[in-house]
Amino acid sequence: MIRCSGCGYDQIPDGSLRCPQCAAPIAQPIPPAIAVGSPVIGEGGPRMFCRQCGSEIPSQAVVCVKCGVATGVPVAGAIPSSQQVPLNPPKSRLAYILFGLLLGFPLFLPGIHNLYAGYTSKGLIQLLLTIFTCGLLWLPMYIWTVVEVCTVTVDAKGVPFTS
DSSP: OBOOTTTOOOOBOTTOSBOTTTOOBOOOOOOTTSOTTSOEEETTEEEEEOTTTOOEEETTOSBOTTTOOBOOOOOTTOOOGGGOOOSSOOOBHHHHHHHHHHHHTTSOOTTHHHHHHTOHHHHHHHHHHHHHTTTTTHHHHHHHHHHHHHHOOBOTTSOBOBO
16 A cells, blocks of 8 residues: 555555545655666566656656656767767857958948857847948948957857957
8 A cells, every 4th residue: 555645645555646535646666676767677678767756768768758857868879979069169250350340341341240250139230220321320330340350259159259
């Protein structure tokens, strides 16, 4: 017999999933000889139990179907973390400077350097102000660009530029 942790009723038959008094779910005990999180060979093939909630899960499961915790089983075909490409590779500071100075002056396109670095809002503001004023605000936008090229050292995600 199992005791309900919700209402204290202690006449629950083994194997029951819910308490007959309060309908609270009954946690099934893990057999003491089974190491949690490791596969066990038994009737019906290998079995494994979740490290977090203790529920039985398939031996090749990557996550527990009940609570979502990772089981530690490697994913087939996964790239080892030592060989993975970083999600945000660093951008070139030289390219940032060249986009700002060369596209900002001869081509009248200030703000391209900010688009390259991921500062989309700032880049669009600089570019659109220059275009919509027919170039009248080009000089203030270019001065803004020169100041940014001299002071900004990281992209929009905080990754430092490479030299």
